[in-house]
Amino acid sequence: MIRCVGGIVHDPAGRLLLVRRANAPGKGLWSVPGGRVEPGETDSAAVTRELREETGLSVTVGTLAGMVVRPAPTGFFEIYDYRCQVIHGQLTAGDDAADAAWVDAAIFATLQRDGALTDGLAAALSDWNCLPSS
Template structure:
């Protein structure tokens, strides 16, 4: 298993923050910010790092929301997703992200999402509220 993390953030209007992946896996697809946990790094540190790299935003990492597994080129990704609150920064796509934006539920239905993302977010009660 390859340990990964993701950060789920909503703005005050209930919109969900998504990034469009610039690189494999998931190139061109929309997902929540996240990535691999580096050796010696905690999940919280990894979420903070990935969020900043991909969106330009600093977050406070909150409670664990859920875990999903996805196929990887060698093995499987085990992705641990956490609720996040934006502290500071200006939203911009960076690092592995081709785009980053806050989305409403209506916009979410028009985007090509990474496999299983909509179902996981719905099951965890984390779809956009706005």
Template sequence: MAFVRCVGGVLHDPAGRLLVIRRGHDPGAGLWSLPGGRVERGESDTEAVVREMREETGLDVRPGELAGMVVRGRYEIFDYVCEVVGGELRAGDDAADARWVNSADFASLALTDGLVDTLRDWNRLPRC
């Protein structure tokens, strides 16, 4: 099986809330996850993160260090810690909703499989 390279963004606001999106399409339609998507041909991971974050959340970001990588079916997902540098939060493209969540909100959402454990392992859960 050939893997599809994908990227995602891990963002916390100054209060420590985590940015999540509700997926508008399969895989995982209706579930909450980190924003991101496929790396297009000829695109670097950094370029893909910036594009996907703008498309799905309306935010302009500066990708930083690699938070980690997971494999979900045929998708290899490389998630990068990001910093917001502009834009305004809104759901767009493949996202049905986008919001900042604290720990209590995060725990109440229908999340994609493995997200909680992955973010816990990476020390990237909501901080408030």
């Protein structure tokens, strides 16, 4: 298993922070920001680092929303997604993100309909009550 983390962030309007993946796996698809946990790194430190690298935002890491297992090129990704709140920063795509955006419920539904979300994202966020609320 390859341990990974993700950050689930909503703005005050209830929109969800998503990034479009610039690299495999999931290149070109939208997902919550996140990535691999480095050796010796805590989940919280990894979420904080990944959000800063991919979105330019500094966050406070909160509670675990849920965990999913997804196929990896060799083995499986074990992804722990945490609820987060923005402390400061300006949203800008960086590092492994081709784009970053605050997505409302209508745009999320369109991305889902068009197959533009990473596999299983909508179902997991729905199960965890983390879909955009606006």
